[in-house]
Amino acid sequence: MIELAFSILAANFTHLADEIALAELGGGTVCHIDIMDGHFVPNITFGPPVVKAIRKVTKKALDCHLMIEDPDLYIPAFAEAGADWVSVHQEACRHLNRTLELIRQHNMQPGVAINPATPVETLSEVLPIVHHVLVMTVNPGFGGQSFIPQTVNKVRQLAQLREQQGLKFRIEVDGGVSDDTVATVVNAGAELLVAGSAIFEPRKTERNAKRFLKLAHAAAKASR
Secondary structure: OOEEEEEHHHOOHHHHHHHHHHHHHOOOOEEEEEEEEOOOOOOEOOOHHHHHHHHOOOOOEEEEEEEOOOHHHOHHHHHHHOOOEEEEEHHHOOOHHHHHHHHHHOOOEEEEEEOOOOOHHHHOOOHHHOOEEEEEOOOOOOOOOOOOHHHHHHHHHHHHHHHHHOOOOEEEEEOOOOOOOHHHHHHHOOOEEEEOOOOOOOOOHHHHHHHHHHHHHHHHHHHO
């Protein structure tokens, strides 16, 4: 099932509720929230208070991508704020299995993310327990970056492992996913498509989302 996870990092923060509503009208079904701490990545974005505020204006799944150090310390706060899905970086977790179980214990869907230079093989022991795997198709930290073509191989590898092992995790891609690259990642096996810069644009957000999803669905149909 192809879904647009619209990334609010590219939205107009002064009218965030309106921006979210427009993305939803365009077909967006997941609200992707990039949490950055200025340590694991060189940028600072949102925290639990913003997630709590967003929870009040949408019924869509809140997909919190934690690009932070020591994520275990903050998982309870994101649960309390209303997050539905939480992904943590393999590179940031000393005890990844424990962290993923902590997310599940707080009644959220656990996900694991990997940077462009991190091999898929590092996830082999946790694939059976995650809701989704987030493949970073840019280096994390900033929106609007260019797509890294080599990362498509990770998506393809994860899709093959999922089929071979009979697993049910979903494959999410984040970074530089646009009208020009969406067919490539969908053909490789991605179904959760994080897009921000390609979606949010003054007076064009709804239209952009509809066009993006049309391209994604066409690619999925062609690859069957």
